[in-house]
Amino acid sequence: VLLVHDEEFSAVVAELAAISPEMEAIATADGPAGLAARIEASSPVGSVSGDADGACVLLYTSGTTGQPKGVVITRRNAFFAAVNFSFVGEIGPASVALCDLPFFHTIGLIAVARTTLMLGGTLVISDRFIPARTLAALADRQRAVTHYFAVPQIALALRNDPAYSAAALSGLHALFVGGAPLTQALIESYLDDGVALVNGYGMSEAGTVLHVPIDRRAVQDNPGSVGLPAPLLDIRIVGEGGSDVSAGEIGELWLRGPSVTPGYWNKPAETAAAFTDGWYRTGDLGRCEANGFYRIVDRLKDMYISGGENVYPAEVEAVLASHPDILDTAVVGIPDIRWGECGVAYVVLRPGAVATGEAIADLCAARLAAFKRPARILFVETIPRTASGKVQKHVLRQLHSDETFQRQA
Incomplete structure (x- = not known):
């Protein structure tokens, strides 16, 4: 109203x-x-009792696989999600957090805003991300920002902006990143400037799930890792048969804890499908290393099977991203008569770059097994992404389907 x-x-x-x-x-x-x-x-209203398990926020999923769903966040969920991030992010009353991220996303609304305010810190809110303006705010010693959370595209934009300098970020306790895979080159570029790019993994349905410790050595020794479990979450990695897999093996991440949503708004079927025996099934594939650090391999729905072998697009994307001429990339599996499925790589080149499909194919041949190599490499101007930086792979699959239909017609 x-x-x-x-x-x-x-x-x-x-x-x-x-x-x-x-x-x-x-x-x-x-x-x-x-x-x-x-x-x-206005006339004052009477006091309203707060039900800890009553819905207080609807956070809509990114819609990377189709139509977004409204995630029900209860007061209990929001409280414990903030507690989890306060531990892994080392946030307290002296913290100053700059929030460039939207409040329709769990990072902006819960991890940054709610956690900072709940712990008595200072929250600085901007209306949108503008690289030069953010760099100026981080360099402002009077404002003294200690915590900044970015998605990988923001971290890359800051690094590539003409106003970037390592000194601007020297006052940060940490530069947090989440929401999409990080390239090794980006991690190393920040480490070279003395900035620990601290990776993590979370979701609308549970808030902070995993996080690399705020420690330069931990970042260096665990490239590509999303870290250790948040303190108030139980985590399992479950195989196709419903049993926990052994250390180092790939399975689906299942979660349980007070920060986990009770379900999706007005979607009982989707809610029922998301839970098994009280465990929330994330739809993300991961593994736990011998040292207890976790890695996210890919989305379960993004994995495809080529010639009977599982292919994880994120692995292929990491190889493509290592090419100096490639600015952005995404790989999707599409139907193939011979192999069942094969990969199509969408590639965005850096301005002025001249890399050819043959050169990129040679890189893949040197770094990937034959069944993992993309069958096609397509150059595009942009990769479709959500507002939180996640690739909309269903859009790319539809783009390929439309293109195939047009060729056949």
Whole structure:
């Protein structure tokens, strides 16, 4: 019934008002005065008891495999998700967190904002990510930002911006990254500048799940790892038969704990499919190393089978990303008459780069087994991604399907 909005969204609000006449909209063009006056003029409501297990937020999934789902976050979920990140992120009253990430995502709303405020720290909120502006804010010693959370695309954009300098980030306790795989080259470039790029793994359904310790040696010795379990979560890696796999073997990550969602909004079938005996099935494939550190191999739905062998696109993407001319890449499995499925690699070249398909194929031949090598390499201008930086592989599969149909027609 009440919508507070920035002036730049007035056109969208006008459309909403046409279909929701009972809604009252207040623009922030004149600062908070309008909202404050509206609150002052309102009659106070009675006290409302808070049910710890009642829904307080709906966070929509990224929609990387199709239609986004509304994840129900209870007050208990939000509290314990914040507690988990406070431990792994070493956040306390003296912390100052800069948040460039959207509040419709678990990183921005729960990991950064809720955790910082719950622990009595200082939260600095920006309206969007602009590399040069973020670098200036991180370099501002009066503001003294200690914690910054980025998705890999943001970390890369900061590193490539003309305003970048290692000194700008020297005041950070850590530069946290999550939401998508990190390239080894990016990790090493930050380490060379004295900045620990601390990787982690989480999701809307559970908040922080795994995290590399804030320790330069841990980052160096475990490249590509997403770290150790958050303290208030139980984690299993389960094979196809429903049993836990041995150390080093690949399986699906299952989670249980007070931060795990009770399910999806108005989607009972999807909720039932996501849980087995009280364990939430993440749909992500991973393994636990001998030292207890975890690695995410790929999405279960992204894995494809070529000639009877499992192929994990993330492994192929890591090889492609090591090419100096490749800016971005994504690999998807598509039907193939001979092999059952084969890989198609979508590649975005850096400005001015001249890498050919043959050169990229040679790199794959030198680094990958034959069944893992992409059958096709397609050059594109951009890779479709969600607002949180995840590749929309269902869009790429549809793009290939449409292209095949057009060729056959």
